[in-house]
Amino acid sequence: MQQKDNTKRDDGRVRAVPSSIRRALRDVTDDVAAWRKLRGLTQAQLADRSDVSRGTVVRLEGGDGGVSLENVLRILRSLGVLDGVAKALDPYETDVGRLRSDEHLPQRVRTRDLTRRSDG
Numbered sequence: 001m002q003q004k005d006n007t008k009r010d011d012g013r014v015r016a017v018p019s020s021i022r023r024a025l026r027d028v029t030d031d032v033a034a035w036r037k038l039r040g041l042t043q044a045q046l047a048d049r050s051d052v053s054r055g056t057v058v059r060l061e062g063g064d065g066g067v068s069l070e071n072v073l074r075i076l077r078s079l080g081v082l083d084g085v086a087k088a089l090d091p092y093e094t095d096v097g098r099l100r101s102d103e104h105l106p107q108r109v110r111t112r113d114l115t116r117r118s119d120g
Contacts, residue, residue, distance in 0.1 A: 017065070025065050033061045035079040049078040 036046050036057075043061070047054040052071045060067045060075060076082040091097035 021065075025063055029061055029063045032075060032079070035081060036061075039079060046075065046078060050074040 036043070039046075041049070043057045044054050047057045050057070050071070052074055056067060056071050057075065060072065073082060073085075076085055087093060092101055
């Protein structure tokens with residue numbers, strides 16, 4: 001039986017965390033801890049270099065999904081891997097992004113009416 005982790009939303013309701021998100025969070029936090037150790041840094045040293053609290057580093061490495069994106073990016077920068085993460089997220093580094101690179105990106109995306117027929 002799979003374990004269901006839950007998180008509380010801002011409105012107080014609880015929502016389940018999908019297993020793919022839990023796996024990715026575990027992978028990322030394990031990688032952060034490995035990079036820290038490869039760099040020979042303690043959690044306190046990494047926190048100091050990242051300008052975050054030691055508790056933030058502990059929570060991140062412990063798999064707390066509530067660490068802010070800004071703090072995660074500060075930590076990744078201090079580990080010297082921020083550029084690699086940014087490149088991995090670059091849509092133009094993917095096949096789809098390269099195929100669609102000549103298209104104009106809209107300022108905003110609206111939902112499409114999928115019930116309308118286009119033939120008629």
